[in-house]
Amino acid sequence: MIKVAINGYGTIGKRVADAVAAQPDMEVVGVSKTKPSAEAYVARQRGYPLYIAEMSKRQAFEDAGLEIAGDVTDMIKHADVVVDATPGGIGEKNKKLYELYGVKAIWQGGEDHEVAGFSFCSSCNYNEAKNRQFVRVVSCNTTGLCRIIHAMDERYGVGRVRATMVRRGSDPGEIKKGPVDAIVLNPVKVPSHHGPDVQTVLPQIDITTMAMIVPTTFMHMHALQMDLKSDATKEEILAIIEAHPRMGLVRPGTGITSTAELREYAQDLGRPRADLYESAIFADSIGLVGRELFLFQAIHQEADVVVENVDAIRAMMNAVDEAAVSIEMTNRALGFTAI
Ligand SMILES: NC(=O)C1=CN([C@@H]2O[C@H](COP(=O)(O)OP(=O)(O)OC[C@H]3O[C@@H](n4cnc5c(N)ncnc54)[C@H](O)[C@@H]3O)[C@@H](O)[C@H]2O)C=CC1
Numbered sequence: 001m002i003k004v005a006i007n008g009y010g011t012i013g014k015r016v017a018d019a020v021a022a023q024p025d026m027e028v029v030g031v032s033k034t035k036p037s038a039e040a041y042v043a044r045q046r047g048y049p050l051y052i053a054e055m056s057k058r059q060a061f062e063d064a065g066l067e068i069a070g071d072v073t074d075m076i077k078h079a080d081v082v083v084d085a086t087p088g089g090i091g092e093k094n095k096k097l098y099e100l101y102g103v104k105a106i107w108q109g110g111e112d113h114e115v116a117g118f119s120f121c122s123s124c125n126y127n128e129a130k131n132r133q134f135v136r137v138v139s140c141n142t143t144g145l146c147r148i149i150h151a152m153d154e155r156y157g158v159g160r161v162r163a164t165m166v167r168r169g170s171d172p173g174e175i176k177k178g179p180v181d182a183i184v185l186n187p188v189k190v191p192s193h194h195g196p197d198v199q200t201v202l203p204q205i206d207i208t209t210m211a212m213i214v215p216t217t218f219m220h221m222h223a224l225q226m227d228l229k230s231d232a233t234k235e236e237i238l239a240i241i242e243a244h245p246r247m248g249l250v251r252p253g254t255g256i257t258s259t260a261e262l263r264e265y266a267q268d269l270g271r272p273r274a275d276l277y278e279s280a281i282f283a284d285s286i287g288l289v290g291r292e293l294f295l296f297q298a299i300h301q302e303a304d305v306v307v308e309n310v311d312a313i314r315a316m317m318n319a320v321d322e323a324a325v326s327i328e329m330t331n332r333a334l335g336f337t338a339i
């Protein structure tokens, strides 16, 4: 069994913990929190040993009736791999600790590429992650971009890519972030970080991205354009997406034209926390003008990177040789097939 610790049990960390616990070849050896919270009670209910970032907070946890197994240093001593899901910028500060104890570590998209020197997307560069000590799973939006661009590049070759990301303002449980009544250009300047970030995984792709933030909480929406290098048909592209384990089609028959209806659909499908691990590509939006491909895809920010973390663990441990096999194991353990 691969022993996995989750440093930072928040939006991403709690999902990664549950996804790891569901795998037949992995176990959760601990999760960490900075202060008592609802999530800490959930960790206890799930049976995950709870560690704390600072021992000075021990009393606060004990007062809340939360038993502590030790501090983060104690936790990583039990782990083969640490998934660092602390807020962007904090993870980098933990690197020294991982180096000191010689433990493997995975960072999230809120950190810069340089923290690990290698950025990961399961269906693009699984083999290159093998045996690495440090890997960074790219952000939710970048993961969504990499999946579709790589699939099109493998089949047709991809020239120029242009994409606009309409991003959710905050996660559903976050009360401190906005906007409440604005469309925020984030950033105003072109490109947004997503294009250069895609190039950390797919360096050959000529991509420029723009991004804004809107007052919603569930999912980002991408308007994507790419030049294919050979002729394609809509039917072929639909078939490629349908066969992909991490991309799904929003079919016209569902009548779904929005993120709100997608959330309802995910809930009705019985997905835990309404999580859509796959990119949701609107079948009707797929259009070709000559060799120029257009589409809309919705990306569930809290979920798509979760399954990528699980595959990254297997690659770094060299536990499963082929990406397709790890992806299938991850998906099966979570009981999901793409919509
Ligand atoms: N929320 C999202 O939509 C996505 C987030 N990411 C990335 O994932 C990372 C984590 O983001 P979220 O889960 O949203 O953050 P979050 O704020 O929901 O969770 C972070 C957790 O880390 C804990 N924490 C803070 N400082 C810590 C420390 N020094 N030691 C241990 N734990 C500490 C916090 O208590 C919290 O439980 C960031 O890099 C972010 O950019 C990536 C894709 C999507």
Ligand SMILES: O=C(OP(=O)(O)O)[C@H](O)COP(=O)(O)O
Binding pocket: 109, 110, 139, 140, 141, 142, 167, 169, 194, 301
């Ligand atoms: O990684 C994300 O988005 P991003 O790909 O736009 O950076 C997540 O949605 C987290 O974004 P946040 O930094 O707005 O919380």
